[in-house]
Structure formats: structure tokens, C-alpha cells
Amino acid sequence: GAGVSQSPRYKVAKRGQDVALRCDPISGHVSLFWYQQALGQGPEFLTYFQNEAQLDKSGLPSDRFFAERPEGSVSTLKIQRTQQEDSAVYLCASSESGGAVGELFFGEGSRLTVL
Amino acid sequence: GESVGLHLPTLSVQEGDNSIINCAYSNSASDYFIWYKQESGKGPQFIIDIRSNMDKRQGQRVTVLLNKTVKHLSLQIAATQPGDSAVYFCAENTDTDKLIFGTGTRLQVFP
Numbered sequence: 001g002a003g004v005s006q007s008p009r010y011k012v013a014k015r016g017q018d019v020a021l022r023c024d025p026i027s028g029h030v031s032l033f034w035y036q037q038a039l040g041q042g043p044e045f046l047t048y049f050q051n052e053a054q055l056d057k058s059g060l061p062s063d064r065f066f067a068e069r070p071e072g073s074v075s076t077l078k079i080q081r082t083q084q085e086d087s088a089v090y091l092c093a094s095s096e097s098g099g100a101v102g103e104l105f106f107g108e109g110s111r112l113t114v115l
Numbered sequence: 116g117e118s119v120g121l122h123l124p125t126l127s128v129q130e131g132d133n134s135i136i137n138c139a140y141s142n143s144a145s146d147y148f149i150w151y152k153q154e155s156g157k158g159p160q161f162i163i164d165i166r167s168n169m170d171k172r173q174g175q176r177v178t179v180l181l182n183k184t185v186k187h188l189s190l191q192i193a194a195t196q197p198g199d200s201a202v203y204f205c206a207e208n209t210d211t212d213k214l215i216f217g218t219g220t221r222l223q224v225f226p
Contacts, residue, residue: 042217100213101147108158
């Protein structure tokens with residue numbers, strides 16, 4: 001497809017379960033970002049990749065959150081031992097160049113609900 | 116679709132009128148600003164950006180104004196249409212790899 005694709009669109013997990021969220025960025029895009037969006041809030045930065053290198057993970061809320069982009073294209077955000085406060089929409093974005101300057105193309109997000 | 120936010124500030128305008136959405140940003144060192152539009156159940160969509168060395172930038176039906184003195188950003192939408200109904204976010208960047216998003220404003224367009 002032409003845009004950023006995320007899966008699953010919806011995920012319901014029981015507290016304590018592990019989840020994995022996938023992002024397929026636009027082909028050839030160098031930069032990939034993960035954001036977390038709570039209901040009624042703006043997106044909050046989680047982590048940033050330039051190609052396969054994770055250059056910034058300062059926004060990851062705890063060591064239960066882990067992201068990877070091993071081949072510089074598809075990325076996975078993994079959350080271990082999910083908690084209710086992890087419930088949010090997780091947005092992936094990609095851009096053609098490095099950094100957050102210029103147009104970021106966002107996916108539709110993965111909505112995680114932790115029961 | 117699902118709501119992006121339930122208790123956001125809301126601007127209601129009549130179709131055909133002009134809309135002005137305001138944003139106060141937090142960091143005086145920010146040098147790049149962007150407006151995003153987010154429809155229900157979708158990811159944010161880039162509208163327009165502006166660098167700190169500019170005061171005004173125009174796009175198609177949209178204008179962004181930047182006032183660095185009071186750290187204020189506004190988005191003007193001309194001849195607002197029903198398709199403009201969405202939540203609008205301003206975002207700032209301080210020469211880093213992360214955008215800092217504001218809390219958003221819901222724009223409702225009624226006939």
C-alpha cells in the first residue's frame with residue numbers, strides 16, 4: 001500500500017499479557033517513530049529509528065516497552081506484562097528524511113485495551 | 116468511528132465561514148511548528164508547517180501564523196467545509212527527533 005500500515009487495528013489484552021504491535025512504514029522511508037495517544041490527548045513520543053538504528057527511546061514509559069526495526073523497514077513495538085495504564089492508541093509514523101522535520105506520515109494506529 | 120477525544124476544546128463554525136484555531140506552545144527554543152488534522156479513528160494528517168524564521172505561511176485554504184514573542188501559533192482555515200471537521204493539533208520541534216504535540220482542538224462544522 002501507499003501509506004503506513006499498522007496491525008492489529010484493535011487489540012484487547014488481559015492484564016499481564018504480552019502484546020506486539022506491527023508497523024509497515026512507507027517503502028524507502030528512513031525515519032520511523034512510535035507515539036502513544038491516550039483518549040483526549042495529543043500523541044506522545046515513544047521512540048525513533050533512523051533505518052535500523054534506534055536513536056532515541058527516551059519516551060518509552062518503562063522497561064516493559066521495547067521496540068525494534070531489525071532490517072530498517074518493518075518495526076514492532078512490544079509491551080510486556082501489560083497494565084491498564086497501557087491502554088491507548090499506538091501510532092506509527094514514517095518520514096523520508098532523518099529526524100522529525102518535514103512531513104510525518106502516520107498510520108491509523110493500533111488501539112490497545114488492557115482489561 | 117471512535118472519538119479521538121471526548122473533552123477537547125471545541126470550535127463550532129458554520130460552513131463557509133473562516134475558522135481560527137489557536138495554540139500556545141511551551142518551548143521558546145522550538146524552531147519548527149506543524150499543524151496536524153486527526154479525523155475520528157485515523158492517524159494525524161500533516162496540514163502545514165512553519166519555521167521560526169517566518170511569521171506566516173500559506174497553503175491551500177490554510178494559513179499558519181507564528182508569534183514568537185508570545186509563543187502563539189494559529190491555523191486559519193478559509194471557507195470551512197464539512198470535511199474540515201476533525202481534531203487539530205499543533206506540534207513543535209526543538210531541533211530534535213521528537214515532536215511535542217499540544218492537546219488539540221475539535222472543529223465542528225455545521226450547515
